[in-house]
Amino acid sequence: MVVNAAVARSRYFPLLITFCLIVIFVALHNIQTVKIENVERIMLDVGNKLPGAYLRDIKINTSNEIFCKLNYGLPTQLKYTKNDLAGSPELDQDSPFQVLYDVIEGQPRQIDPGVTYATHLTKDFVMYLTEVVRQWEGPISVAAYVSDGDPKVILDSILHFCYCIPEMYKISLHLVFRKDSHPSYFSIALLQPPDTCDIQNLLKTNSDYNSLSNNSDNSHKKDIKNWYPINVCRNVARQSAYTEFILVCDVELMPSEGLANRFIRMLENQRCVEPNCDRRVFVVPVFEVATSEDPPKTKKELVRLISLNKAVYFHKYSCPHCQKFPGLEQWKTSDPGEVIKPLLSVKREVPYHRWEPVYIGTKNEPMYNERLSWEGFQDKMLQMLEMCLANYQLLILDGAFLVHWPGIKKSKRKDEPWRAPFIRRNQGYYDILLRNISGKYPRNLRCRSKR
Known part of the structure; x- marks a missing residue:
C-alpha cells in the first residue's frame, strides 16, 4: 500500500506542478492586465487634462x-x-x-x-x-x-x-x-x-x-x-x-465661471461717483490647483480644494510675495453669493510693495516697461510702483478668480542658475527706469520698489 501510494504521488506530481504553474501564470497575467489598464487609464486622465483635449x-x-x-x-x-x-x-x-x-x-x-x-x-x-x-x-x-x-x-x-x-x-x-x-x-x-x-x-x-x-x-x-x-x-x-x-x-490662467459678465453687472450696480474713479483697478485673485484636479469654476469649488490642500494662492511656494494679496484669509471665508463684488480697497504699499496683482483695468494705466524680459524677473514691478506713486486704488474682487493650469509649482524660481545673465540685464534697465518713474511723482515712502 505504501509503495502504491508513492507510485500514485509520483504519477500525479507533474500534473500538480503543471496546475500550479497555470494558476500562477493566470494570476500574473491578470495582475499585468490590471497594471496595463491602470496605466492606460492614468494616461487617458492625463491626456484629458491637457489643453485642447476636448x-x-x-x-x-x-x-x-x-x-x-x-x-x-x-x-x-x-x-x-x-x-x-x-x-x-x-x-x-x-x-x-x-x-x-x-x-x-x-x-x-x-x-x-x-x-x-x-x-x-x-x-x-x-x-x-x-x-x-x-x-x-x-x-x-x-x-x-x-x-x-x-x-x-x-x-x-x-x-x-x-x-x-x-x-x-x-x-x-x-x-x-x-x-x-x-x-x-x-x-x-x-x-x-x-x-x-x-x-x-x-x-x-x-x-x-x-x-x-x-x-x-x-x-x-x-x-x-x-x-x-x-x-x-x-x-x-x-x-x-x-x-x-x-x-x-x-x-494659462483660466477664469472663474461668468467672470466677464458678472464684472460688467457689478459695474452697472455700483457706479463710481468719486473724483478719482480713473485711478482704480479691480484685482482678480489667482490660485493654482493640483494636477489631479480640474480648474474649479466656482468659489465654492475652489475653497473646497483649498481646505483639502489641493489649491493654494498662485506662486505660494515659488514666489510667496508675488501673488499673496491683502485680505487673503478674509477672502477664503467670505460668501459673495452668485455675484462679484469688491471685498477690500487697498493700495500697493508696504508691506505689499512686492505684490504683482493681476487686475482688470483700462488703457489709462501705465504701460509695461518693454526693456524688461520675462527671464530676468520683476517684469511688472515698475508698472506697479508707478501705480502706487500715482495713488491708484486696488479693489480686490470677491466671487472672481483665476486658476493657473496645470499644477502647483514647488521650486523657487530664483534658484534657476540659467536666469543669472537675464537678471543682470533686467537690473541694469531697472535702475534707469526707476529714476525716470520716481522723478514724475511726489515722493511716497510707502511706495517702494522690489528692494
Whole structure:
C-alpha cells in the first residue's frame, strides 16, 4: 500500500506542478492586465487634462466654414510687407521688435461683455487658447511672439481652431517679431482645412508642447540675445483691445465661471461717483490647483480644494510675495453669493510693495516697461510702483478668480542658475527706469520698489 501510494504521488506530481504553474501564470497575467489598464487609464486622465483635449470629440464642419475673420491672405497663406509692420506700443520705432496687428481680427457682438482677456503666448502655449475661448465670454486679444521669425507653427495651430471652435470669433491675433529675425517681405503657405478637429497631429509637429505633458522646462536653453519680450506682448494685447475694460494676464490662467459678465453687472450696480474713479483697478485673485484636479469654476469649488490642500494662492511656494494679496484669509471665508463684488480697497504699499496683482483695468494705466524680459524677473514691478506713486486704488474682487493650469509649482524660481545673465540685464534697465518713474511723482515712502 505504501509503495502504491508513492507510485500514485509520483504519477500525479507533474500534473500538480503543471496546475500550479497555470494558476500562477493566470494570476500574473491578470495582475499585468490590471497594471496595463491602470496605466492606460492614468494616461487617458492625463491626456484629458491637457489643453485642447476636448477637441477630439468635436466634428469638423464639412463645409469648411471658418469662424475667424482673417487678414493678410489667410487662411491659405500669410503675406505682408514692411509697411504693414508697426513699432511696439511703448518704444515705437526704437524697439528691437515689430508688430503685425490684426492678423486675425475680432468680431464684436452686442451680447458680449465689454471686458477683453488680453494675453500673450509663444508656440509652446498656443493650445491654451482652446480653453480660454470656451471659458471667457468676452473678446480675447492675443500677442504671439515669433522668436524665430517663422509664424507657421502658431498660425497652423490657430487656424485649426478657427475651423473647429465657433467661439474663435472672439479672437484678435497680433504677431510680434524681432526686427532682425525676418525679411521685410514675407509669404508662407499654411495648413489646409483639417480633416478632424483632434489636435494630435498638431502636437506631433510641436515638440515644445509635447514637453508640457511631462511638465518639463526648456527655458534654460534660452539665448541671452533672444529674450522673451513679455511686456511688449502685454502692451500689444492691451492696446489692441476694443473694449474699455481689459484683463491682462497669462494664457494659462483660466477664469472663474461668468467672470466677464458678472464684472460688467457689478459695474452697472455700483457706479463710481468719486473724483478719482480713473485711478482704480479691480484685482482678480489667482490660485493654482493640483494636477489631479480640474480648474474649479466656482468659489465654492475652489475653497473646497483649498481646505483639502489641493489649491493654494498662485506662486505660494515659488514666489510667496508675488501673488499673496491683502485680505487673503478674509477672502477664503467670505460668501459673495452668485455675484462679484469688491471685498477690500487697498493700495500697493508696504508691506505689499512686492505684490504683482493681476487686475482688470483700462488703457489709462501705465504701460509695461518693454526693456524688461520675462527671464530676468520683476517684469511688472515698475508698472506697479508707478501705480502706487500715482495713488491708484486696488479693489480686490470677491466671487472672481483665476486658476493657473496645470499644477502647483514647488521650486523657487530664483534658484534657476540659467536666469543669472537675464537678471543682470533686467537690473541694469531697472535702475534707469526707476529714476525716470520716481522723478514724475511726489515722493511716497510707502511706495517702494522690489528692494
